[in-house]
Amino acid sequence: MTSILTNLFDGVAYGMLLFVLACGLAVTLGLMNFVNLAHGAFAMAGGYICAVLVNGQGWPFFAALPFAFIGSGLIGAAFERGLYRHLYTRSHLDQVLFSIGLVFMSVAAVDYFMGSSRVFINLPSALEGQFDAFGVGIGRYRLMIIVICGLLTALLQLILAKTRFGSRLRAAVDDPRAASGLGINVPQVFAFTFAFGCGLAGLGGALSAEVLGLDPYFPLKFMIYFLIVVTVGGSSSITGPFLASLLLGIGDVAGKYYVPKMGPFVIYTIMIVILIWRPNGLFGRTAAR
């Protein structure tokens, strides 16, 4: 019984992490209809920024996290303005090729500068080990992940629903033409959202170094997971990807624990079945563009 709860807890932590990693992609892929397979590269950038700051410069872990966010966000903004912007109207094949090229480049570049072995970020001792709550083993680090990611999710929901920027984004996504007719600077809104999503991915990358492992192959290894979150979750709201991430996280942890021999088999099968059953995702509708 307790092992079920512990697994559930780990699964929720994993799922929340996946959500923070992938919610930027939910906007680019789900809403702007840009097939960006290189999303993981921005997450990896955040992870490595955090690793360099903490391990190399001796910064405290929590001080480095915001910089992982800002660093990846800036990189994302630069790429959006410099490269991605020109490809919004191209075919999906072009977008796929372009982003695969970026993934290859990022893998080799990180390998060149940082080495090919897995990187560990030095954690403060307060985050290590686990404690028992009502007989359930709770890892401190995972608890922190749940708290941070939970807060971020609530914040995102608030921004989308309550702020002026949120309503602009929703308008731009629903009907870019009408939105620009109303004086909303649609490209700017998309650029900012793209950069913000990359920043979140970077933060997720920094947080996930301990759980998922951080090495140059990160963008390739987890690409399919990000894609699953977005395609299965759909893109009508933030809730869809969030629920999909939780399902994926819990399913993956439980699958690895109870049927370790089947490995990722279960996840892929479920994904294909869901996509066949509902091509626009479980909670989705078609993208506006």
Added chain:
Amino acid sequence: MATSSDVGRIARAHASWHWSEIAFWCLALACGFAFPSRYLIMTDIVRLGLFALSLDLILGYAGIVSLGHAAFFGIGAYSAGLLALHGVITEPVLALLVAGLAATVIGFLTSFLVIRGVDLTRLMVTLGIALLLEALAERYSDITGGTDGLQGIVMAPVLGLFEFDIFGRTGFFYALIVLFLLFLIARRVVHSPFGLSLRAIKNNPLRAAAIGVPVNRRLIAVYTLASFYAGIAGALFTQTTQLASLDVFSFERSADLMLVLVIGGTGYLYGGLIGAVVFRMLQEFFSTITPEYWQFWIGLVLVVIVLVGRARLHRWVLLVPNWISRQLSGRKAAVAIPESEA
């Protein structure tokens, strides 16, 4: 407006052999005699060319974007390996056909999943199928050999006559002949009314359906055919390298394949073959400069190709050959630029 007899005449003119095509195949054959020390890499190019030809059938002619074409390559590779390893069918040509058919069956079954949905769903489903097969191959490692791969494959002589030699001479000519035969079939297929209907579907599925083309059935047919080709390519891989390991299913293989096809250009069959030559040369070139980081430069090539624009790039590349062929024969260039990109 072209009358129907005009359409037939133009289609037949396109289907007739151009002298530059004959020159291309003569050149390929000549390479087999000119570079006896390079059989291994040339065999590799031929295999890759066949694999890219397979992707061209669905991407260039039917417009299906697949990120998991390695699935069928892997099925073919493991089928050929298992057939040879357990001595079920030792004769390579027969084993090649059986392995191809195994991939065809999987291709036919999965085609129903692939034709549903839009581009993005197709991407995910094809990718998912390849990953699924990779996970399965890893799971049943008692059959597939797991991460070590199938070991100790010994190939019988081709047709009982030609022994596989250590220099790869037999392997090269065997692969080249297989490629040529399959190319002939593919050429016949894409110039048939069936091939023309595929182009119609690619350009506009709705309009194709409106003029009476059974869109889904055509897509299933071409997807199945392409999986046969990919299976054959995989089987050739196992037979000529005597190796089959988990990486036959890997995502990198599917991604590299896209690059091969994009370098050569989609939709005129030779794109995959030319792309295979250029890609391998590039890979060799980059890995002599930077043995560990060649992937970076390959990625850069991909990004630049997309940013410059594939159609424009191919116009530049084909500028000189087309000009020469216009001057010499005064007729339409053989390697025409595909009218619209996928």
